[in-house]
Amino acid sequence: MRIVISNASGKPIYEQIASQIKAAIVAGELSEGERLPSIRGLARDLRVSVITTTRAYSDLATEGFVANVQGKGSYVLARDADLMREHALREVESHLSRAVDAARLTGVADADVRTALDALLAADEDSDTTGESR
The missing domain is CATH 1.10.287 (Helix Hairpins)
Incomplete structure (x- = not known):
């Protein structure tokens, strides 16, 4: 999965991250049970704050796309x-x-x-x- 961040976009970075992960889930690029990159690892790779990636993952969990398991990571949920x-x-x-x-x-x-x-x-x-x- 490749995530591209645009500072020129009028969209907040956490929304850019969440929407690209959602799109990958919907397209089947990420399958049920697949572990997402760690919050810290993704933040480091994208050169953004941990708070930003935490917000993206939290929004994805709220919308039912992923499950955040404390101490274990975030996993793609079954596509309803x-x-x-x-x-x-x-x-x-x-x-x-x-x-x-x-x-x-x-x-x-x-x-x-x-x-x-x-x-x-x-x-x-x-x-x-x-x-x-x-």
Whole structure:
């Protein structure tokens, strides 16, 4: 697992760490029961404070992605289908929200946004039935 931190990003470093670990779990790059790097080791590797990595791991545990076992480390929890679906839905909503913001900023009508979304969904359905990818 590779974590890349950007100081130019408007996102706090602990959120960058947590979101990249979440993405690796969702993508199956990290499997159930797999041990994450130690908090101190990850902090050293990323050249950030232990407090930052502790916060990232704590947030991951709160969201149900990992279990933090005192004195033993942090381990990836089983991927709950409902949790994964909820995570994916939040990601989609976030992207759609940015698209709507961009459309409103540039004066694109809501009807045109709906038409564009319908066209994208239809194109995806067509590629599913023909076996072709977009």
